[in-house]
Amino acid sequence: MAEPTMAGDSSPDTDRDFDPSADMMVHDFDDEHTLDEEEALSGSDSCGSELDSLQKEGDMPMEQLLAMYRYGNPPSTDLNDSLPASETGETQDNRSSSEEEILSNQDLTLDKDEIAQTLLREHEDADQETTVKDLIDSVDMSSNTVRLLRSSSQPGSSDDDSEDIDYEPAKEDWKKTIQVGTAYQAVVPQGLSPYGDAPAYENDDRLLWDPLVLQDKEVEEYLNQVQQQNQLTAQGVQAIPTGTHIRDDEQALFLLLQCGHNSEEALRRRKMQPTSNTDPMSLWSEEECRNFESGLRHYGKDFFLVQQNKVRTRSVGELVQFYYLWKKTDRHDVFANKNRLEKKKYALHPGVTDYMDRFLDEQDSSAQLPRERSSSPSIHSLLYGDPKRQTPNELKPTSEDIAAALEMVQKVVNTDPQFAPLKIMERSSEALASAPSSVERPSLKRPASSEESDFSSPSKVRLKSGDAGKQWAQNFHNESTEEFRIKSL
Amino acid sequence: MAKRVAYFYDPDVGNFHYGPGHPMKPQRMAVTHNLVLNYGLQKKMQASDPMYRPYRASAHDMCRFHSDEYIDFLQRVTPQNLQSFTKYLSMFNVGDDCPVFDGIFDFCSMYTGASLESATKLNNDQCDIAINWSGGLHHAKKFEASGFCYVNDIVIAILELLKYHPRVLYIDIDIHHGDGVQEAFYLTDRVMTVSFHKYGNYFFPGTGDMFELGSESGKHYSVNVPLKEGMDDAMYASLFKSIIRSVIDFYQPSCIVLQCGADSLGSDRLGCFNLSVKGHGECVKFIKDLNIPLMVLGGGGYTLKNVARCWCYETSVLVDEEISADLPFNEYFEFFRPDFSLHPDINTKQENLNTRPYLESIKQYVMENLRHIAHAPSVQMHDVPPDLISIDYDEPDPDSRLDDEDRRVEAANEYYDGERDNDKDDAFLDV
Numbered sequence: 001m002a003e004p005t006m007a008g009d010s011s012p013d014t015d016r017d018f019d020p021s022a023d024m025m026v027h028d029f030d031d032e033h034t035l036d037e038e039e040a041l042s043g044s045d046s047c048g049s050e051l052d053s054l055q056k057e058g059d060m061p062m063e064q065l066l067a068m069y070r071y072g073n074p075p076s077t078d079l080n081d082s083l084p085a086s087e088t089g090e091t092q093d094n095r096s097s098s099e100e101e102i103l104s105n106q107d108l109t110l111d112k113d114e115i116a117q118t119l120l121r122e123h124e125d126a127d128q129e130t131t132v133k134d135l136i137d138s139v140d141m142s143s144n145t146v147r148l149l150r151s152s153s154q155p156g157s158s159d160d161d162s163e164d165i166d167y168e169p170a171k172e173d174w175k176k177t178i179q180v181g182t183a184y185q186a187v188v189p190q191g192l193s194p195y196g197d198a199p200a201y202e203n204d205d206r207l208l209w210d211p212l213v214l215q216d217k218e219v220e221e222y223l224n225q226v227q228q229q230n231q232l233t234a235q236g237v238q239a240i241p242t243g244t245h246i247r248d249d250e251q252a253l254f255l256l257l258q259c260g261h262n263s264e265e266a267l268r269r270r271k272m273q274p275t276s277n278t279d280p281m282s283l284w285s286e287e288e289c290r291n292f293e294s295g296l297r298h299y300g301k302d303f304f305l306v307q308q309n310k311v312r313t314r315s316v317g318e319l320v321q322f323y324y325l326w327k328k329t330d331r332h333d334v335f336a337n338k339n340r341l342e343k344k345k346y347a348l349h350p351g352v353t354d355y356m357d358r359f360l361d362e363q364d365s366s367a368q369l370p371r372e373r374s375s376s377p378s379i380h381s382l383l384y385g386d387p388k389r390q391t392p393n394e395l396k397p398t399s400e401d402i403a404a405a406l407e408m409v410q411k412v413v414n415t416d417p418q419f420a421p422l423k424i425m426e427r428s429s430e431a432l433a434s435a436p437s438s439v440e441r442p443s444l445k446r447p448a449s450s451e452e453s454d455f456s457s458p459s460k461v462r463l464k465s466g467d468a469g470k471q472w473a474q475n476f477h478n479e480s481t482e483e484f485r486i487k488s489l
Numbered sequence: 490m491a492k493r494v495a496y497f498y499d500p501d502v503g504n505f506h507y508g509p510g511h512p513m514k515p516q517r518m519a520v521t522h523n524l525v526l527n528y529g530l531q532k533k534m535q536a537s538d539p540m541y542r543p544y545r546a547s548a549h550d551m552c553r554f555h556s557d558e559y560i561d562f563l564q565r566v567t568p569q570n571l572q573s574f575t576k577y578l579s580m581f582n583v584g585d586d587c588p589v590f591d592g593i594f595d596f597c598s599m600y601t602g603a604s605l606e607s608a609t610k611l612n613n614d615q616c617d618i619a620i621n622w623s624g625g626l627h628h629a630k631k632f633e634a635s636g637f638c639y640v641n642d643i644v645i646a647i648l649e650l651l652k653y654h655p656r657v658l659y660i661d662i663d664i665h666h667g668d669g670v671q672e673a674f675y676l677t678d679r680v681m682t683v684s685f686h687k688y689g690n691y692f693f694p695g696t697g698d699m700f701e702l703g704s705e706s707g708k709h710y711s712v713n714v715p716l717k718e719g720m721d722d723a724m725y726a727s728l729f730k731s732i733i734r735s736v737i738d739f740y741q742p743s744c745i746v747l748q749c750g751a752d753s754l755g756s757d758r759l760g761c762f763n764l765s766v767k768g769h770g771e772c773v774k775f776i777k778d779l780n781i782p783l784m785v786l787g788g789g790g791y792t793l794k795n796v797a798r799c800w801c802y803e804t805s806v807l808v809d810e811e812i813s814a815d816l817p818f819n820e821y822f823e824f825f826r827p828d829f830s831l832h833p834d835i836n837t838k839q840e841n842l843n844t845r846p847y848l849e850s851i852k853q854y855v856m857e858n859l860r861h862i863a864h865a866p867s868v869q870m871h872d873v874p875p876d877l878i879s880i881d882y883d884e885p886d887p888d889s890r891l892d893d894e895d896r897r898v899e900a901a902n903e904y905y906d907g908e909r910d911n912d913k914d915d916a917f918l919d920v
Contacts, residue, residue, distance in 0.1 A: 178671060178675055180675060185631070186554045186673040189648070192654075300510075316591040
């Protein structure tokens with residue numbers, strides 16, 4: 001698939017004769033293996049020769065390289081054949097044709113309605129494998145023609161920085177040239193042009209606090225009083241002592257500055273508007289935490305969706321900040337452990353993994369994002385078979401897990417003073433335990449209509465992200481539960 | 490001589506998220522900043538952060554480089570209304586690498602504003618070194634997003650610097666080629682771009698071989714140093730120093746912009762070099778010691794904890810403070826498990842594919858081309874009104890900064906730890 005022509009060949013029509021061997025289906029988790037096979041089948045000569053030539057290039061002495069690229073004719077014809085990017089013009093041609101291709105492929109990846117239609121139709125007269133394969137191939141093709149910075153990473157691999165994966169090159173014509181023209185260069189002003197008397201942007205930044213006006217003592221006094229005031233008015237979890245090692249109350253200081261450093265005035269004003277407690281560092285209520293976690297379970301790390309559907313009391317920015325602090329707490333460990341247990345079960349019978357099931361799951365979790373993508377990265381997970389891609393979305397805790405987690409949390413919170421601010425966890429675990437919804441498993445047969453709803457739902461989500469999203473989430477929940485049942489049979 | 494260092498950080502810039510599974514994590518800026526604060530480095534700087542919020546760039550500022558349509562698109566698009574922009578997504582290359590996320594324009598506005606303000610502070614000679622770790626998004630093109638970058642704050646900042654500086658040198662130590670900046674200034678001799686990057690084998694962005702020299706009057710003013718996997722500290726430092734030394738000799742820049750992408754560190758999620766934090770910082774130190782006005786920007790870097798370590802260490806290098814290798818307690822302490830050290834071993838087993846002869850031949854080729862620069866180009870002084878700046882003077886701001894900011898910089902022999910220097914507080918650190 002190195003050249004656009006190759007990529008064009010892999011349209012669903014021509015690819016139907018490519019049948020994945022049983023071997024490939026069984027060893028689905030060995031992504032590189034699968035890729036190799038695919039490569040071998042679809043583009044053995046051109047890919048191979050290009051790789052060969054690249055290899056040759058690497059081993060070539062400098063002079064020869066120079067000669068090959070710009071400084072003279074290529075030394076041998078076969079090198080010339082396999083290096084289409086050596087001429088600027090050709091590269092541009094390639095680029096534009098691959099762009100066209102992306103555009104044409106967008107029909108496939110962007111219009112989920114159409115995908116659903118096509119799939120359903122195909123599903124009726126073709127067998128499942130073909131359908132899935134076609135889709136994979138077409139999406140694979142489109143995604144490979146787009147140059148991606150992160151194509152060198154596993155798309156969608158987990159957050160954990162230590163889990164790096166081998167770099168898998170995209171099969172594409174990767175060389176690019178610098179473009180020249182008014183559409184590309186910056187307009188560099190002629191000569192110098194000093195600011196004169198009025199320096200640009202001088203007052204556009206905002207002074208939030210000036211530490212030099214008041215003595216440290218006075219500021220401390222003021223902050224103490226603010227703290228006390230907060231304690232008096234705070235309710236519920238916010239009443240938990242926050243300790244003074246956390247940063248200064250920036251809002252309080254800013255208010256003090258606004259009041260001309262008159263602390264009495266600032267305190268008085270603060271009393272008048274006690275609602276200033278929404279700064280990012282203010283403690284999260286138990287409900288917010290719980291909603292956040294359930295949102296994370298449902299939507300993955302799409303904090304926009306989590307905010308829209310679960311934690312409306314916080315901004316997306318606050319969610320992001322909270323996430324990073326939260327992920328290193330025991331509370332996160334509990335969350336992750338539950339998911340890990342489920343994951344194990346999920347992977348218990350890798351040999352009988354149903355491609356369609358997995359595909360549906362992946363499709364769901366990607367379709368949930370109300371965004372258009374020029375290619376569908378979620379499909380990569382099929383190609384790469386990355387176990388980490390089995391995101392928390394698909395996993396539901398059992399009551400035992402929750403009970404175990406509960407114990408752990410309580411123990412930690414009670415014994416470790418470092419997590420005093422997270423005392424709220426106690427409450428959360430109680431609430432979790434009493435929430436039956438996460439334990440119940442609705443039993444579902446697998447009707448043909450389940451695919452239909454799954455494939456058409458993405459468009460619904462996009463049209464109305466609110467209710468449809470929830471409804472869809474429910475579908476998804478059922479879907480994954482069912483997946484689970486199949487595995488455990 | 491101690492340098493006047495200005496440090497720009499918008500407290501909100503870390504609170505964005507590119508989406509599930511995306512390696513670019515703006516939160517790394519918050520972690521970096523947290524480390525800087527907890528090491529007490531802000532006391533050596535002018536703006537006693539976090540009390541200064543840098544300027545936020547307007548769409549007008551961004552259009553100094555980018556096309557109006559593109560910026561207009563960035564301003565309007567949100568995750569909700571995405572479907573109505575379908576036809577623009579591919580046009581502006583927004584989607585996969587560069588997703589639309591909540592607050593996308595605000596994010597661009599913050600990091601670009603900070604870079605722009607860095608430029609004005611340097612222009613006004615209010616500082617010798619300006620640091621903006623949130624900037625450095627070097628892939629963005631005039632008409633499109635690319636490689637996690639939407640607005641090219643570097644180009645915009647350099648355009649601002651060009652008002653005062655006849656020659657600006659741009660140096661890029663990100664593992665990816667600085668294609669956006671190079672392309673923007675490909676035809677001019679007023680900006681020289683020098684990029685050290687991994688090249689070949691499908692590595693993003695696919696430009697940056699050493700034969701890209703610039704063209705027209707910009708010919709020989711684009712310098713590219715293509716490298717292979719596994720560069721180590723010693724090799725990188727020797728190559729970097731010798732090339733930069735000749736670049737400085739030939740070009741004689743009046744200002745330097747250094748992009749410190751941290752994906753050239755070992756163990757990066759997307760990178761494949763093998764630099765240590767110290768090795769990376771060595772380049773920064775070398776540039777700082779040239780005693781030329783300097784803007785330091787962030788860039789790539791996809792292993793969050795190492796990015797924070799690296800940029801915190803480089804901040805300490807720039808303010809000339811030795812800091813302990815043991816990390817101080819901070820909000821993100823748990824991220825630095827298990828060593829809690831500033832300089833962990835991040836060496837990978839990656840074989841260094843760069844041979845001495847290979848590097849030698851590249852160096853030779855680069856030097857050869859530098860010799861074509863007969864003399865540093867000079868620029869006439871023009872009296873052009875600064876028409877492109879959007880200054881809104883409402884009324885004199887009562888909260889405007891002190892004239893004498895330097896008073897805030899702590900003397901080197903000051904042992905008092907500021908307002909919170911209180912033995913009691915240690916108790917909290919222990920818990």
